[in-house]
Amino acid sequence: MQNKSIWLDNYKDNNVKELNQDLTLDVLIIGGGITGISTLYNLRKSKLKIALVEKDLIGHSTTGHTTGKINYLQELIYYDLEKKYNLDVAKLYLESQLIAIKQIINIIKKEKIDCNLEKVASYVYTDKLEDIDKLKREKEILESFNIKVKEHQNINLPLKSLYTISVNDTYVFHPIKYLKSLKDICFHNNKEIYEKTNIISIKKENDYYICNTAKYKIKTKKIILACHYPSFLIPYLFPIKTNIEKSYITASLSNHLKDTYITSSLPTTSIRFHQDKKSYLIYLSTSSKICNNLDEKSNFSKVIKETQKLNLKPTYLWKNDDILTVDKLPYIGYIKNDDNTLLIGTGYNTWGMTNGTLASLILSDLINKKSNKYANLCSPLRVSLTDTGSILSNMFCNMKGFIQNKIVKNKNWYPECIKIENGIAIYNDGKNIYKVYNKCPHMGCSLIFNEVDKTWDCPCHASRFNLEGKCIKGPSNYDISCNKEFKYNNFTIK
Ligand SMILES: Cc1cc2nc3c(=O)[nH]c(=O)nc-3n(C[C@H](O)[C@H](O)[C@H](O)COP(=O)(O)OP(=O)(O)OC[C@H]3O[C@@H](n4cnc5c(N)ncnc54)[C@H](O)[C@@H]3O)c2cc1C
Incomplete structure (x- = not known):
C-alpha cells in the first residue's frame, strides 16, 4: 500500500x-x-x-x-440552503453548480483533454431515521427545479441504507x-x-x-x-467564518461501476470508481472537524477496516482537508x-x-x-x-486545537520513538534522528505526529510538515527545521 x-x-x-x-x-x-x-x-x-x-x-x-466527483447532488445542500435562506437561494446555488459542471465538460471537450471523464449516476443515501425526511425534501426541491430524481430503498453496494436518492447527469474525472x-x-x-x-x-x-x-x-x-x-x-x-474538515481515503482495485455514493450527513462515507489501466474503488470516511480525532493512526485504521469490509485491499491511502463555511x-x-x-x-x-x-x-x-x-x-x-452559533463553534474548535495537545499527553499522538524537549520534537527511526520545532509557524499550535504518513500535522488549521521539517501543506509559509531560526508567518496583509 x-x-x-x-x-x-x-x-x-x-x-x-x-x-x-x-x-x-x-x-x-x-x-x-x-x-x-x-x-x-x-x-x-x-x-x-x-x-x-x-x-x-x-x-x-x-x-x-480529492475524490474528483463533478457533482451537484451534494449531501443535503438544497435542503440546508432552503432552511437557512430560502428556495431562491437554493435554486441559484443549483444553477451555479450546473454552470460550473458545463464549464468543466466544455473545456474538456474543446481542449480534447484526456482526464478519464465519465458520466455517472450519483446517489445520496442515509442510514439515519432522522435524515429520511430531509432527503425526501431534497428530492422535492430538486424536482421543483426540473431535475429528474429517482428514489431507492437499497444501493448497489453492501452499505446500510434506509433511503436513497439519485440523479443521472453527474461526472467523475482525474483532477x-x-x-x-x-x-x-x-x-x-x-x-x-x-x-x-x-x-x-x-x-x-x-x-x-x-x-x-x-x-x-x-x-x-x-x-x-x-x-x-x-x-x-x-x-x-x-x-472564524470558516472551519476545516479532514477525511481519510483509500483506493483499491475493484470492478468498475458508473456510480458515485455519499451519505447525507456526517460521518461521511463517499465512494466513486476510477477506470484507467486498472479499475479502482475510491473510498472516503472518518470526516471530522480538524480539532477532533487527533489520533491519526486510528483514523487511517478506520478507513482501511471499512474498505476491507467491502472485501477490498487498499493500494493507495491518503488524507485531505477542505474549508467549510458557516452558511454552506x-x-x-x-x-x-x-x-x-x-x-x-x-x-x-x-x-x-x-x-x-x-x-x-x-x-x-x-x-x-x-x-x-x-x-x-x-x-x-x-x-x-x-451564523453566530457556527462562528462560536469555529472559535471553540480553533482554541481546542491550540490548547488540547499542549496540555493533554496522549501517547498515541507521540509514540515511543518521539521525545518532546523544550519545544523541540525529536524523532528517532532507528537509523536517523530528526529534530523539528513542535510548533506551527502559522499561529503557534503544537503539532501532532502522524505515524502513518510520518508527518507533523497541525490540529488547528491543517498545515503539514515532513520529518525534516519542510512545510508540505499550508497555511504555514515556513518550515520547522531546527537548523533554521523559527519564524512565525507574516500572515496579515500590511
Ligand atoms: C477528502 C476530500 C474529498 C473531496 N472530494 C471532492 C469531490 O469529489 N468533488 C469536489 O467537487 N470537491 C471535492 N473536495 C473539495 C476539493 O478538493 C477542494 O475544495 C478543492 O480542491 C480546493 O481547491 P483550491 O484550488 O481552492 O485549493 P488547493 O488545491 O489547495 O490549491 C491551493 C494552492 O495554493 C498553494 N498555496 C498556498 N499558499 C501559498 C503561498 N503562500 N504561495 C504560493 N502558493 C500557495 C498551495 O500549495 C495549493 O497548491 C474534496 C475535499 C476533501 C477534503
Whole structure:
C-alpha cells in the first residue's frame, strides 16, 4: 500500500519553472489548485499582465487529494440552503453548480483533454431515521427545479441504507490530468506560471501590493488569493467564518461501476470508481472537524477496516482537508467593500471541483469588469446574524486545537520513538534522528505526529510538515527545521 494520493502517483512534469527574478504585474494569482489554474485559464487571452505562483507543484495540495466527483447532488445542500435562506437561494446555488459542471465538460471537450471523464449516476443515501425526511425534501426541491430524481430503498453496494436518492447527469474525472492540461494550455498562451514559489508576505504600498518570496518581489495591482486556506486575511475574520474538515481515503482495485455514493450527513462515507489501466474503488470516511480525532493512526485504521469490509485491499491511502463555511455557500469575490484589488476563492464545503470552477468564472469576470449572476450569492462580504452559533463553534474548535495537545499527553499522538524537549520534537527511526520545532509557524499550535504518513500535522488549521521539517501543506509559509531560526508567518496583509 502506498501512502499517497492515486492522482499524484507517477506525476511527471518537465516544464516546472521557478521564479528567478522580480516581476511587475496587473494581476497575481496565488495558488495553483483548481481555483487558481482555472482562473488563469479563463484569463489566458487577457491583455493584462498576469502570473500565477504555486508554492509546491500544480495541483499537489487539496485538489490532488480529492475524490474528483463533478457533482451537484451534494449531501443535503438544497435542503440546508432552503432552511437557512430560502428556495431562491437554493435554486441559484443549483444553477451555479450546473454552470460550473458545463464549464468543466466544455473545456474538456474543446481542449480534447484526456482526464478519464465519465458520466455517472450519483446517489445520496442515509442510514439515519432522522435524515429520511430531509432527503425526501431534497428530492422535492430538486424536482421543483426540473431535475429528474429517482428514489431507492437499497444501493448497489453492501452499505446500510434506509433511503436513497439519485440523479443521472453527474461526472467523475482525474483532477490532476485536468489541471496539468490547463497548465499546459496557459503556457501556450504565454501566461506565466511559477511553481516551487512561495509567497511569504504581502505588503500594500500605494497602488501596488508587494508580494515577497524568500528571494524576489512581485509588484502587482491586484491579487487573487487562490491558496485554499484564507491566509493573509486575519483582519477580515475569515479564520472564524470558516472551519476545516479532514477525511481519510483509500483506493483499491475493484470492478468498475458508473456510480458515485455519499451519505447525507456526517460521518461521511463517499465512494466513486476510477477506470484507467486498472479499475479502482475510491473510498472516503472518518470526516471530522480538524480539532477532533487527533489520533491519526486510528483514523487511517478506520478507513482501511471499512474498505476491507467491502472485501477490498487498499493500494493507495491518503488524507485531505477542505474549508467549510458557516452558511454552506463558498466565499468568492472581493474581500473589502470599495476595493477591487483583493479577491479570493475559498470555502467550497468539500465540493471544490464545481465551486473552484465557479470561482474561476466569477473571479475572471470581476477582473474583466463584467457582471456575474452568482457574484452576490458567493460574496465574501455577506454577513448573517444567524451564523453566530457556527462562528462560536469555529472559535471553540480553533482554541481546542491550540490548547488540547499542549496540555493533554496522549501517547498515541507521540509514540515511543518521539521525545518532546523544550519545544523541540525529536524523532528517532532507528537509523536517523530528526529534530523539528513542535510548533506551527502559522499561529503557534503544537503539532501532532502522524505515524502513518510520518508527518507533523497541525490540529488547528491543517498545515503539514515532513520529518525534516519542510512545510508540505499550508497555511504555514515556513518550515520547522531546527537548523533554521523559527519564524512565525507574516500572515496579515500590511
Ligand atoms: C477528502 C476530500 C474529498 C473531496 N472530494 C471532492 C469531490 O469529489 N468533488 C469536489 O467537487 N470537491 C471535492 N473536495 C473539495 C476539493 O478538493 C477542494 O475544495 C478543492 O480542491 C480546493 O481547491 P483550491 O484550488 O481552492 O485549493 P488547493 O488545491 O489547495 O490549491 C491551493 C494552492 O495554493 C498553494 N498555496 C498556498 N499558499 C501559498 C503561498 N503562500 N504561495 C504560493 N502558493 C500557495 C498551495 O500549495 C495549493 O497548491 C474534496 C475535499 C476533501 C477534503
